[in-house]
Amino acid sequence: MSGPTAHTAHTAHTAHTAHTTHTATGGDALAVRVSGLRKVFGDRAVLDGIDLTVRRGEFVALLGPSGTGKTTLLRILAGLDGATTGTVLVPPVRTVVFQEPRLIPSKRALANVVIGQGRSARAKGLEALEEVGLGGHARAWPATLSGGEAQRVALARALVREPELLLLDEPFAALDALTRITMQELIAELCARHRPAVVLVTHDVEEAILLADRIIVLRDGAFATDLAVDLARPRDRGGARFVGLRHRLLADLGVDVTAGAAR
Template identity: 50%
Template sequence: MASRLSDEGRMMAFDMTPGTSFAIQGVTRHFGPVHVLRGIDLVVPQGQFLAVIGKSGCGKSTLLRLLAGLDKPTSGNILRNAAVQERAGTRIMFQEPRLLPWARVSANVAVGLTGLPLRAEGESRTAAILEEVGLGARGGDWPSTLSGGQRQRVALARALIGAPSLLALDEPLGALDALTRIEMQQLLERVWLEKRFTAVLVTHDVSEAVVLADRVVVLDAGKIALDLAIDLPRPRRRGAAEIASFEQTILGQLFNAASSEAAAL
């Protein structure tokens, strides 16, 4: 964990750490009397796949919104490297695809180029990213003709087309059926391995977190209750004993937190 320093000291310490994607230091977020985040300290290296997990209301999505720049902390600092700070440096993918129903698939993907000086090569870049997510032949289709998994592939392509340094994922696979979800997990892992952006995934799915992430952070009552490195080779085999061991560690933390909260009531 980062040490508690002055704002100036925090900035200096962060600047002196090469290869860091972002640092969250002493961050709180209050909504009136409700304290959602209570002093988060987290340093994430460039290219790491981080999963954030916890029960509903623990602050997962709030933390992701702060990281993506959609909200501001009540106190504390979120420090980003130069690549993440750039205009297209951070992109976010939500649970719903949020596609424009009046625009064809290729046009929906091209929305991700907004603000980038790429107009001349926009069509070729759109076609290439659709090919990467397995929808190379669907660029001229309407979103309404796609399945749920295909619409999420379009949303992923839209997020990736600007080549972000940081991709924030707010439970993007939560509404998919089990088989489609596994396919999308495999796609997300493949694209991340190829492009090596920093990924931050918020999920309720412990298995998904262990299969995909290099590191899992468990939030409880607005604080980090567990910070666990998943030091397993890839590809990871679902159901393997080593996967189950990590899952049990995370579930143990989640259930212990729930038991403690119940006992306090």
């Protein structure tokens, strides 16, 4: 296994320059190590002194109001943005599934899955499509796919690369409620099978509880909550402990759940 990639941003006058190195970890159980991460836009620190570790095979969900830095943190982990200061160590093989499938309209489903992988990846691409329930859609054009099917293709494209770190940026937000439940079940099954480290950005508290081993609430550029989800799988949305955790997280997000109950 290759070592992680370390993105280190130095002092403020070199804030927008990220240096990339490779560091061997051997049997290190951590997939992600972030230390002292700050990200500043103008005079505002969107992320301010973040420390984060994610174990290999661990599923972490990031919650928080809009503008609290969830997607910014995910983009830094993906290498799409640089830190202002701090150190970020991530595996070299990492993939991202965004809210939009981002398929190339002129390429069929299989070609979208294996894009950039070469013709030798065709068999693995077919296998990935089969895994997401689209084994019969290899030659389908993106325009003929439903929203859920298109997002399945995007998921197959991420998994075919066998990532050590899978980053999910609200991947189900644009789907209808029933399709969203189906996709949540699918991602839980696939992550349990492939065991990448996973970081999910979501606004959906129930989704976070259903999927994650650990939930982090971001507020004002820092972690307000970082807790393990100690619930057996599959998880019952109506169970007392599930409901109690949902209330706890909503309160941490600044939602007055007692007011809602009173109405």
